[in-house]
Amino acid sequence: MDKKKSSSLYWPWLPAAFALAGIIVFIFATFGPPASSSGFVSTMKGAVQTVAPEYVENKPHYAMMPDTGSWLFAFVLGMAIGGFAAGRTGRIPVRDIPEIWENRFGNSRIKRFAATFAGGFIILFAARLAGGCTLGLFISGSTQLAVSGLYFGVLIFAVAMVTARLVYGSTGKEE
Amino acid sequence: MGAQIWLGVFSGIAFGFVIQRVGATNANIMARAHLMISGDIPKFMLMAVILSAIGLLGLESAGVANTRVLPTSLVATGVAGILFGIGWGFCGYCPGTTWAAAGEGRMDAVFALIGGLAGAAVFAHLHEFFIPLLYDPFNVGQITLADWTGSKPAAVILLTLVFGLCIGAIHLFWKEKNGSQTP
Numbered sequence: 001m002d003k004k005k006s007s008s009l010y011w012p013w014l015p016a017a018f019a020l021a022g023i024i025v026f027i028f029a030t031f032g033p034p035a036s037s038s039g040f041v042s043t044m045k046g047a048v049q050t051v052a053p054e055y056v057e058n059k060p061h062y063a064m065m066p067d068t069g070s071w072l073f074a075f076v077l078g079m080a081i082g083g084f085a086a087g088r089t090g091r092i093p094v095r096d097i098p099e100i101w102e103n104r105f106g107n108s109r110i111k112r113f114a115a116t117f118a119g120g121f122i123i124l125f126a127a128r129l130a131g132g133c134t135l136g137l138f139i140s141g142s143t144q145l146a147v148s149g150l151y152f153g154v155l156i157f158a159v160a161m162v163t164a165r166l167v168y169g170s171t172g173k174e175e
Numbered sequence: 176m177g178a179q180i181w182l183g184v185f186s187g188i189a190f191g192f193v194i195q196r197v198g199a200t201n202a203n204i205m206a207r208a209h210l211m212i213s214g215d216i217p218k219f220m221l222m223a224v225i226l227s228a229i230g231l232l233g234l235e236s237a238g239v240a241n242t243r244v245l246p247t248s249l250v251a252t253g254v255a256g257i258l259f260g261i262g263w264g265f266c267g268y269c270p271g272t273t274w275a276a277a278g279e280g281r282m283d284a285v286f287a288l289i290g291g292l293a294g295a296a297v298f299a300h301l302h303e304f305f306i307p308l309l310y311d312p313f314n315v316g317q318i319t320l321a322d323w324t325g326s327k328p329a330a331v332i333l334l335t336l337v338f339g340l341c342i343g344a345i346h347l348f349w350k351e352k353n354g355s356q357t358p
Contacts, residue, residue, distance in 0.1 A: 078187020
């Protein structure tokens, strides 16, 4: 991989960190701690309550979250719009299967999509157990100096590093 | 209420735009970060936290911050962190990036998003079983670094030092394996 060519497509990490921190501080001033796994619950609440309103009313996990008419849902929807806008106005190539995955497991779309479905399932199940995700618990929590966010952050980075080594084996080194 | 929706959409668009441009929505880059090949995304995340913590300190002194510290449950937060790490290392997406990556047009992220909705629904169904079992008995409360350091500014300095050391360590140990980035 040509490093010079690829790095010019992406923003350098330091100015990007200033930009993201500006947005996070804006969110703390206008809403509260930013979160994205809560947006999944709001989405499901909005969807499920249209068919089973009594079920949603009696479920504590839905009771503690607002439905789709909320900042939380607007935020995740906005993230999809932001990703779309950034993708359409930039030159970053979009792939359905990451290169590193293709080198290791081949170009089967079904295999990759099944894997990300399972991965998505696990991360959201886990995030709801902890009460937050990379953003809602690690980034928001650590910004507020919360021990929960730092504890979660150390574990997710350490375990993800071990998992990636097990998943990709020596493929990652060759790339 | 209406203002909150527009603030949410605006914040989301800005957030999604930045994380796409820095490469966080690219599962290939995320895998390379986890494999200690490319350190830009972890450095970006840690630096964003340092700057946000300093900014939040400013908001609090101005009296306009809305904070909510999540409690630490030694078992639930720990088990969740391990499960989350497995899922993150396996698929290269986290909850926030799936939305931006799906919007960007990455089909594997669309499936991660659908899987995430299913995972959230299953947890919501089992909340009454798991929370009293894993969360509540081990909940040590809304503890923060300021409880140890005595003051918030001191805690922000401590956080900045520790995260700064992590960024330095990533700079030293996350290397291109083909030797294009020799120390």
